[in-house]
Amino acid sequence: MTITQHPWWKDAVVYQIYPASFQDSNNDGIGDLRGIIQRLDYIQGLGVDVIWICPMYESPQIDMGYDISDYEKVHAPYGTVEDMDELIAQVHDRGMRVILDLVVNHTSDQHAWFKESRSSKTNSKRDWYIWKPAKYVDGQRKPPNNWRSSFGGSAWQWDETTEEYYLHLFCPEQPDLNWDNEETRWAIYESAMLFWLEKGVDGFRVDTVNMYSKPPGLPDAPITDRSAEWQEAGLVFCNGPRMNEYLSEMNAILSRYNAMTVGECPFTPDPATVLGYVGASKKRLNMVFQFDVVDVGQGKVFKYQTEPFAYKLQDLKDAIARTQGLLDGTDAWTSSFVENHDQARSISRFGDDSAQWRERSGKMLSLLFASLSGTLFVYQGQEIGMINMPKEWSIDEYKDVDSSNYYNMVAERSGDDPVELAMAKASLQHLSRDHARTPMQWDSRPNGGFTDDTAEPWMRVNTSTAEINVAQQTRSKDSVLAFWKHMLKFRKEHADVLVHGKFELVDRENCKVLSFIKHGKSRDALVVCNFSGESSAMPRLGRSGKMDRVLCNAPGVGGDDRLQPWEGRVYMLR
Structure with a gap:
């Protein structure tokens, strides 16, 4: 092997x-x-x-x-x-x-690199960050473009010291580094x-x-x-x-x-x-x-x-x-x-x-x-x-x-x-x-x-x-x-199919149950999860063969043909 x-x-x-x-x-x-x-x-x-x-x-x-x-x-x-x-x-x-x-x-704008960069346009680290002059529209100063930062507002901050904008895709206190340098x-x-x-x-x-x-x-x-x-x-x-x-x-x-x-x-x-x-x-x-x-x-x-x-x-x-x-x-x-x-x-x-x-x-x-x-x-x-x-x-x-x-x-x-x-x-x-x-x-x-x-x-x-x-x-x-401790152990024991297997979604249109098959090199696994506070029918696989239930988050509460509320199961398929 x-x-x-x-x-x-x-x-x-x-x-x-x-x-x-x-x-x-x-x-x-x-x-x-x-x-x-x-x-x-x-x-x-x-x-x-x-x-x-x-x-x-x-x-x-x-x-x-x-x-x-x-x-x-x-x-x-x-x-x-x-x-x-x-x-x-x-x-x-x-x-x-x-x-x-x-x-x-x-x-951070408190990093020594940025403190140097913003100190003057001729500083040796000026180009370590992304600085641009203002645009003017009808006499009004505007940032270089219309980008919104990830936290809202313009992605550009005006800096009075050198009278240019610097780019910050996040907070104004998080200036972007210039990776082109x-x-x-x-x-x-x-x-x-x-x-x-x-x-x-x-x-x-x-x-x-x-x-x-x-x-x-x-x-x-x-x-x-x-x-x-x-x-x-x-x-x-x-x-x-x-x-x-x-x-x-x-x-x-x-x-x-x-x-x-x-x-x-x-x-x-x-x-x-x-x-x-x-x-x-x-x-x-x-x-x-x-x-x-x-x-x-x-x-x-x-x-x-x-x-x-x-x-x-x-x-x-x-x-x-x-x-x-x-x-x-x-x-x-x-x-x-x-x-x-x-x-x-x-x-x-x-x-x-x-x-x-x-x-x-x-x-x-x-x-x-x-x-x-x-x-x-x-x-x-x-x-x-x-x-x-x-x-x-x-x-x-x-x-x-x-x-x-x-x-x-x-x-x-x-x-x-x-x-x-x-x-x-x-x-x-x-x-x-x-x-x-x-x-x-x-x-x-x-x-x-x-x-x-x-x-x-x-x-x-x-x-x-x-x-x-x-x-x-x-x-x-x-x-x-x-359950988490058991699940992590189970995942490692079945790594060939759970960690490395190929994913195939099953019964996509089902609005309550999420199901998929994991295809391993020598065996397959079926995972079914009921995303509902009600019992639900098992999905139709469109295939025959023996199914061995090897894991369940609600053991002993329901039959094989119906999933209980918020029940998940793993089967090995033969």
């Missing part, structure tokens, strides 16, 4: 940690690196292979650490570089690996990549990986929002003409360390473009996060400009099929995920977070996403079925710049219309990034064991910690946590 040797990252399960919200070790209300070290045995016990740590670099924290002021230092409330050294060593001692966020499309690129590689690779990190999640190369001439974006001056421009500024060149250059460095890369790849609907990034023969990236699944139900112009549950199950089916289809007849690799630091909680979005069904629907989502091909990513708290912040919490509890900017925009456009504001609040309660950022729920105490109950956490702990927490679930063999 021939055993296929896969790169280590293909069969890995990655556990993502948001440092500010994971574990506070010194009771200052902010999570830290020593808190992560304290919880490494717990993480190892889940059955994961890799820990991904969100930005822990020195930062003013305008965008929760994605605005980096020094790549070679640690944000002081999180700890020190020495703490990172110990964390890396302890992760490796447990037989796991660690990857970091690589945030190099932009820096070779000197800039090599400074990035040295400071952001090699510094940490030499310390033993095993790879990177690469932030906004397809934004480095901007289109020549920086053309205007199509007008999709006629009520606004600034337009959504993601399809214009992503995937520029030199992206492949830059990624190949990065990979030449990363491959020397056998480092893993997973790129964040928004605004890329063309599969051929994705394949150009992740085809093994291209030697650019190992895989990317495509956003098809997590974009389901979001608004088209503004992601929050929608209603809760504004999607059909077929939309989710098609999104999964597109990302899984990347593997068909190619040398590419993909990823499976439904939560991260930028997404609301999956049970609240795609399951049922009521007390009656949240555990079963959480287990079903675990069964579904752990049965998809590619590298699996699990976000902190997902393994215990954490849910969104309560509906009754006020808008003041929302800390994220993306959420507050959207709410303030609606307030301004509507003249504080209470109906419009209520709709905006309902959408944020369903989709906001804040839901992923509430502190980890370790036990049932008011602060959830995240920090001492006498401390004030940087963000309010979800009151659901009274019922949803690690301590309680560790004691139960039927908990969401127990």
